[in-house]
Amino acid sequence: MPKDQGIGASTKRREDVxxxxxxxxxxxxxxxxxQAYVHFLRSDVAHGTINGINTSAAEGMPGVVRIFxxxxxxGVGGLPCGWQVTDKNxxxxxxxxxxxxxxxxxxxxxxxxxAVVADSLEEARNAAExxxxxxxxxxxxxxxxxxxxxxxxxxxxxxxxxxxDWQFGSETEAVEKAFAExxxxxxxxxxxxxxxxxxxxxxxxxxxxxxxxDESTLYTTSQNPHVIRLLMGAFVLGIPEHKLRxxxxxxxxxxxxxxxxxxxxxxxTFAAKACNRAVKWxxxxxxxxxxxxxxxxHVTTIKLALDKDNNFTxxxxxxxxxxxxxxxxxxxxxxxxxxxxxxxxxxKTPNVQVNVKAVFTTTVPVDxxxxxxxxxxxxxxxxxxxxxxxxxxxxxxxxxxxxFVTQFPYATPVAVEYDTGDYHATMDxxxxxxxxxxxxxxxxxxxxxxKLRGLGINCFIEACGIAPSNLVGQxxxxxxxxxxxxxxxxxxxxxxxxxxxxxxxxGHETAFPQVVAEMLGIDENMIDIVHGDSSKIPFGMGTYxxxxxxxxxxxxxxxxxxxxxxxKKIASHLLEASEADxxxxxxxxxxxxTDKSVAWGDVTLAAxxxxxxxxxxxxxxxxxxxxxxxxxxxxxAGAYACEVEVDPDTGAVDLVAFVSAxxxxxxxxxxxxxxxxxxxxxxxxxQALLENCAYDENGQLLSASYMDYAMPRADDLxxxxxxxxxxxxxxxxxxxxLGVKGCGEAGAIGSxxxxxxxxxxxxxxxxxxxxxxxxxxxxxxxxxxxNG
Amino acid sequence: MAEVTMTVNGKSVTKSVKGNTLMxxxxxxxxxxxxxxxxxxxxxxxxxxIHVNGxxxxxxxxxxxxxxxxxxxxxxxxxxxxxxxSVIQAAFQEHHxxxxxxxxxxxxxxxxxxxxxxxxxxxxxxxxYLEGNICRCTGYHNIVKAIMAASGQDVSSIAxx
Ligand code: FES
Ligand code: FES
Numbered sequence: 001m002p003k004d005q006g007i008g009a010s011t012k013r014r015e016d017v018x019x020x021x022x023x024x025x026x027x028x029x030x031x032x033x034x035q036a037y038v039h040f041l042r043s044d045v046a047h048g049t050i051n052g053i054n055t056s057a058a059e060g061m062p063g064v065v066r067i068f069x070x071x072x073x074x075g076v077g078g079l080p081c082g083w084q085v086t087d088k089n090x091x092x093x094x095x096x097x098x099x100x101x102x103x104x105x106x107x108x109x110x111x112x113x114x115a116v117v118a119d120s121l122e123e124a125r126n127a128a129e130x131x132x133x134x135x136x137x138x139x140x141x142x143x144x145x146x147x148x149x150x151x152x153x154x155x156x157x158x159x160x161x162x163x164x165d166w167q168f169g170s171e172t173e174a175v176e177k178a179f180a181e182x183x184x185x186x187x188x189x190x191x192x193x194x195x196x197x198x199x200x201x202x203x204x205x206x207x208x209x210x211x212x213x214d215e216s217t218l219y220t221t222s223q224n225p226h227v228i229r230l231l232m233g234a235f236v237l238g239i240p241e242h243k244l245r246x247x248x249x250x251x252x253x254x255x256x257x258x259x260x261x262x263x264x265x266x267x268x269t270f271a272a273k274a275c276n277r278a279v280k281w282x283x284x285x286x287x288x289x290x291x292x293x294x295x296x297x298h299v300t301t302i303k304l305a306l307d308k309d310n311n312f313t314x315x316x317x318x319x320x321x322x323x324x325x326x327x328x329x330x331x332x333x334x335x336x337x338x339x340x341x342x343x344x345x346x347x348k349t350p351n352v353q354v355n356v357k358a359v360f361t362t363t364v365p366v367d368x369x370x371x372x373x374x375x376x377x378x379x380x381x382x383x384x385x386x387x388x389x390x391x392x393x394x395x396x397x398x399x400x401x402x403x404f405v406t407q408f409p410y411a412t413p414v415a416v417e418y419d420t421g422d423y424h425a426t427m428d429x430x431x432x433x434x435x436x437x438x439x440x441x442x443x444x445x446x447x448x449x450x451k452l453r454g455l456g457i458n459c460f461i462e463a464c465g466i467a468p469s470n471l472v473g474q475x476x477x478x479x480x481x482x483x484x485x486x487x488x489x490x491x492x493x494x495x496x497x498x499x500x501x502x503x504x505x506x507g508h509e510t511a512f513p514q515v516v517a518e519m520l521g522i523d524e525n526m527i528d529i530v531h532g533d534s535s536k537i538p539f540g541m542g543t544y545x546x547x548x549x550x551x552x553x554x555x556x557x558x559x560x561x562x563x564x565x566x567x568k569k570i571a572s573h574l575l576e577a578s579e580a581d582x583x584x585x586x587x588x589x590x591x592x593x594t595d596k597s598v599a600w601g602d603v604t605l606a607a608x609x610x611x612x613x614x615x616x617x618x619x620x621x622x623x624x625x626x627x628x629x630x631x632x633x634x635x636x637a638g639a640y641a642c643e644v645e646v647d648p649d650t651g652a653v654d655l656v657a658f659v660s661a662x663x664x665x666x667x668x669x670x671x672x673x674x675x676x677x678x679x680x681x682x683x684x685x686x687q688a689l690l691e692n693c694a695y696d697e698n699g700q701l702l703s704a705s706y707m708d709y710a711m712p713r714a715d716d717l718x719x720x721x722x723x724x725x726x727x728x729x730x731x732x733x734x735x736x737x738l739g740v741k742g743c744g745e746a747g748a749i750g751s752x753x754x755x756x757x758x759x760x761x762x763x764x765x766x767x768x769x770x771x772x773x774x775x776x777x778x779x780x781x782x783x784x785x786x787n788g
Numbered sequence: 789m790a791e792v793t794m795t796v797n798g799k800s801v802t803k804s805v806k807g808n809t810l811m812x813x814x815x816x817x818x819x820x821x822x823x824x825x826x827x828x829x830x831x832x833x834x835x836x837x838i839h840v841n842g843x844x845x846x847x848x849x850x851x852x853x854x855x856x857x858x859x860x861x862x863x864x865x866x867x868x869x870x871x872x873x874s875v876i877q878a879a880f881q882e883h884h885x886x887x888x889x890x891x892x893x894x895x896x897x898x899x900x901x902x903x904x905x906x907x908x909x910x911x912x913x914x915x916x917y918l919e920g921n922i923c924r925c926t927g928y929h930n931i932v933k934a935i936m937a938a939s940g941q942d943v944s945s946i947a948x949x
Contacts, residue, residue: 016881019889020873020896022823022863029822200827200835200890200924252825252890285828463837505888505925675930682927706922714918714928719911720943723929743904746812747927 006518007738010671013510016751024149024250027204027221033277035206036065038271039124040264040281041114041131042290043106045138046362046699048357049150050133051105053114058130060362063123065132065275067131068115068267070103076270080235080259081327082227084476085336085358088167093358095163096155098326100263100270105155106135108356109701110290110361112263117271117279137236139701144299144359154325154360163323163332163358167339167415171316171353178351182305186388187317191774192376194297194322194693195367196709199504201252202283203292207268207764211276215243219703223502225259227479229534231261231329237270240317241534242577244269248532251504255683256368257292258504260329264291278608294693295369295749297322298618302380304388305351309359314626316342317380324365331367332358337475338373338463338545342414345381346459347403347425347639352413362699368544370683370748371462378460381754386456386555387678387771390764396757397436400459401427409734416463418635420664423459425729429661429717430538430639432455434725442643443765451645451654452766456758458640460750463633464742465550465733482629483552487516488561489567491608493601495527497559500540501552502532505679506744507672508548514668515553515738519560521586522600538625546742550634557737558626565778566622570603571613634733634741638662638749642718642756648766654758657722660750665732665741673743680747686712687748688755772776790821792856798867805852812836815862821861824895827922834921837894837901838862842899846920863893866900876900876938883943885934886898887925895921899935908939919922 005007018024054068078173079098084094097103102113114131118124139152146160147154154161169175179185191244206219207577216239222228225246232246251258264281271279283291298321304313321335340354389396411417439455446453471479486498497516501508512529524679530536540552564584571589581592590597606613607622643659660677667673690710694702703709717723732739752775759777763770763786770785793802796819803818815821815838824847827835835846841863866874873881876899886892902909902917909917911939914932921930937943 012881014882014888015889017873017888017894019886020877021867024823024889024892026822026825028826031817072943115846198924199888200833200922201888202827251888253888255924283831285833295896332947384815390845420817436918609938671884673888675926678888678927678929680927683924705830706792706828707830711922711924713915713922714925715912715915717915717928720929720933 001094005524007668009669010516011510011514011669012522013507015509017506026201026250027206028282029217030249032206032208035278035280036117036119037121037124037277038115038117038268038279039121039128040280041101041116041128043109043111043113045106045137047133048135048385048655049138050102050106050108050113050135052134054132055114057115058127059730061123061127061610063119064119064127065119065277067551068101068271069113070099070101073100076100077236079263080231081332081334082231082329082478083165084228084478085166086476087164088295093164093332094158096158096326100266108364108365108492109699111325115267117275118578141362142324142354142695142697142699143359147361154362161360162179166336166356167353168336169343169353172353175314175316175351175705176355178311179303179305179316182313182678183308184306184388184392186384187301187388188302188384188772189301190380190383190772192296192298192379194323194366194776195295195687195691196693197252197255197257197292198287198711199255199258199656202285202288203258203262204282205265205270206278206280208278209272209276212454215245216269216273217245218246218265219247219249220265221251221258223251223504223544225502225532225534226500226540227542228261228265229687232266234271248502251392254504255370256372256544257296257647259542260283260293260367270664275538285706286704289709290364291662291700293358293365293367294324295366296376298376300380304384308389309398310392310394312349314348315349315379315381317343317354317388317591318357318754322363322366323358323360324363327359328365328367331365331720333477334368334373339377341375341414341416342377342461343381344414345378345459346404346405349403350413354414362581363695370680371745372545373750374462374745375752378749381461382458383756383772386757386760397457399425406711414631416764419632419734420731421635421637422729426511426637426639426661427459427662429640429726429729430659433659433661433726434641434643434657446645452762454646454758454760454762454765455645455755456642456756456761458750458754458757462635462745464546464636464745465634466547467536467633468631469629472784475547475774482627483539483541483554484625484627485552485559486538486623486625487556487563489563489604491605492527492741493604497527497529497556498530498537499556500537500542500551501548502543503564504543506543506676511549511672512553512556513693516560517763519564520600522585546744549738549740550736551628551630551738551741554736555626555628556596557626558628560576562592562624562626563622566618567603568720569614569618570606571598574598574602574606574612588598602743631735634665634736636662636664636741636743636746638746638750640754642754644755644762645787646759647763648786651779651786653777653782655718657757659724659746660726662727663729663731663744665725665730666744667727667781673727675727676743677747681751682712682717683748684751685717688752688775688777690716692776713760717752790853792853792858794855794858796860797862807851808851808854811847811852812851812857815847816885822885823827823860825890825893827890832922834894834898835891837895837921839899839901863896866896868926879934879938883930883934883937885926885931890920891923895923899938902935908941909934
């Protein structure tokens with residue numbers, strides 16, 4: 001019998017009611033009285049020297065309030081980078097300045113040059129057209145390998161286009177020895193293409209300023225309002241936190257790209273004070289394509305060594321990772337600590353070495369996108385294992401199983417320690433769901449219809465719930481990665497929980513109360529979550545990296561435990577019993593072994609009307625805050641499989657079945673968890689088959705709208721009958737109080753290699769000696785691979 | 789500026805608008821009906837779908853002046869008269885057919901238009917009809933399920949888990 005409330009119940013989402021009735025409050029729905037509008041004039045060339053910006057004609061245009069250029073931001077800080085990577089020689093990475101508006105040079109199509117603030121958006125746009133730009137075009141820097149070989153520099157004050165050259169994991173000597181002694185070595189070169197996160201809500205920023213108390217407010221589409229307050233206040237505009245409020249109300253999806261601090265946020269906050277008037281910016285979709293941080297964009301060579309018994313003995317990778325023109329907030333951490341640390345995968349390979357060159361190019365900055373580093377790691381590893389199995393004539397499932405980590409905790413050669421897992425269990429589940437045994441018959445049936453059928457499988461592990469602050473501090477993070485929650489119990493027993501996590505689709509307003517309700521034994525509807533406003537919540541690092549319930553949820557548990565402790569003291573006083581004898585069950589405090597009890601509401605009322613109250617021992621009121629710093633990452637893992645049919649005449653790929661078997665540890669709300677997996681899988685399938693953010697050799701962005709960038713649509717995904725997501729394999733996390741691991745990114749990590757493995761398997765079954773197809777596997781690419 | 793009169797969610801409204809005011813802006817800024825969203829500038833995403841004279845229309849591709857004299861329905865007018873969720877809205881909640889909610893108004897309006905045209909669509913017909921509605925969060929699975937459930941079809945046997 002499924003539960004109908006508390007932990008493990010598929011409680012329907014309370015936030016849905018406002019979204020379904022058009023009553024949501026997204027940033028673009030916010031208008032501040034008297035606001036002006038800003039339009040950014042952006043570079044239409046990839047690289048150029050700004051010789052002059054003539055705004056005089058534009059300034060006289062109707063409605064113009066003020067025009068800003070880079071000169072207005074001299075003396076103002078640039079956008080900071082939140083993570084410093086140290087390269088293999090012990091040197092800090094090269095870190096260029098990132099001005100709010102371009103100074104001296106433009107470095108990518110979309111780089112903002114000037115900002116026109118006007119009474120209306122139309123007037124701002126019209127005036128922007130009257131700005132005269134004198135820009136001398138410079139050579140674009142597009143190809144990463146060419147960029148590090150020499151030629152034009154993106155940043156003249158840096159020594160080269162190389163941000164860092166990073167090496168990590170096992171010692172070179174040990175790795176070289178393993179390869180020299182290997183019975184077999186498989187090598188694969190591959191591209192993890194550039195992606196655009198594309199939350200359906202474009203970014204918006206509204207800056208407001210109050211002369212009365214010198215306070216600035218920024219409404220913004222952010223996954224982490226406190227992080228924006230810290231970065232923008234301390235590093236860019238020099239506003240102390242108590243004079244700066246950042247609000248991220250309903251946010252229409254993020255997927256990583258709304259983590260970062262953007263120029264437009266700083267601009268609107270700055271301009272609101274400068275103009276003494278609220279300033280609003282709403283991105284158009286084409287503007288989003290050229291200003292939202294992109295994702296992925298790695299070029300990798302991976303080598304896998306096996307001994308004569310097919311045990312993996314070493315993995316070696318060489319990756320070029322595109323940073324784009326500037327360092328976005330967390331960009332340097334993605335190809336390094338979020339990628340290198342996962343390169344052991346689910347396997348007990350004794351030697352793993354990861355090498356990454358991060359490169360500046362004249363393209364939009366690249367940062368975390370759903371999975372961030374972990375999809376890139378999984379794609380390489382699982383593709384090279386599949387290729388090795390084929391070269392050696394082995395069953396790809398058996399080869400993986402043979403090399404699985406089975407003893408936990410397990411310390412990998414790439415610095416992390418997996419606390420728990422059961423990779424055979426998810427593999428078993430996956431085999432059952434896809435019906436591996438029946439595949440031969442399904443393939444024969446497809447062949448009768450002239451189609452090539454392939455089965456692709458994939459295993460993955462991820463590190464979520466980032467992370468112990470002292471550890472990430474050593475690794476270069478310029479922030480702590482704890483989270484915070486305040487549980488405020490009101491006099492009548494209702495509760496507001498102020499959480500540092502931010503919900504932009506994840507359903508926190510429903511799932512978080514489930515936990516508190518379970519702990520207190522009261523109705524979920526008595527509990528509300530408050531999030532997304534730096535003035536209302538104690539502090540918070542926001543939501544990304546599948547961390548909300550694992551980190552912020554743990555803080556909420558700790559704060560609720562403090563509430564229970566205090567409430568028991570009050571109850572023991574009311575019941576005239578010893579505190580040690582007080583039990584809390586179903587919202588009643590009772591004295592063990594007696595029928596004496598008081599209800600939750602009596603205790604909460606006593607806390608606020610302390611007439612009969614132990615005032616000498618405890619303070620009135622019932623409100624507690626906890627900060628939680630995780631002891632380790634969490635390690636969700638899973639096994640995915642899919643089947644494709646390829647049309648040998650056209651190269652078209654039909655994804656006919658897809659299954660996932662995930663281990664997320666304990667699950668709070670299965671319905672929400674499954675929803676997260678559905679969305680992640682769709683994005684992973686989008687990467688495998690459809691999506692590609694392309695630049696031409698001049699650095700022009702070719703995919704800047706939904707006409708050119710193929711988003712997955714409803715009919716691109718498998719039918720319901722041939723699609724299963726499962727999370728019944730559960731090895732609870734050993735170090736957080738809920739035993740949860742996080743589920744937001746799994747689908748996006750696990751699915752791309754699954755699909756490509758299946759396509760290669762299909763082509764091989766038709767006698768095509770194809771080892772690899774780069775993503776997206778469009779009909780043209782598949783056809784060329786077959787006929788190339 | 790020209791004066792336009794239309795019925796929006798059953799109420800008559802008269803306003804003066806500029807010739808180039810988009811219907812989306814008219815609804816969002818003039819009437820403050822902010823449930824209609826804008827997700828793109830190339831008429832691809834469907835976040836802005838409303839009904840004009842009973843037909844699903846992308847309001848970002850229409851001028852407010854063109855709606856003069858029309859019956860307009862938006863997401864704000866979809867709930868039952870007593871404020872409870874309509875069958876389609878309730879099915880979206882029941883089957884978790886939304887996450888961030890940004891595409892949702894357009895999805896619900898498209899679903900309503902589909903079910904009017906085709907009261908018992910097959911799964912393939914639903915997927916095909918949603919060609920013009922992009923959702924980045926849900927992977928569509930639960931949206932398709934919600935729409936089929938709203939049409940009175942039993943979706944319990946095709947659950948994903
Ligand atoms: S906003 Fe109308 S289709 Fe995208
Ligand atoms: S629910 Fe977020 S875009 Fe559909």
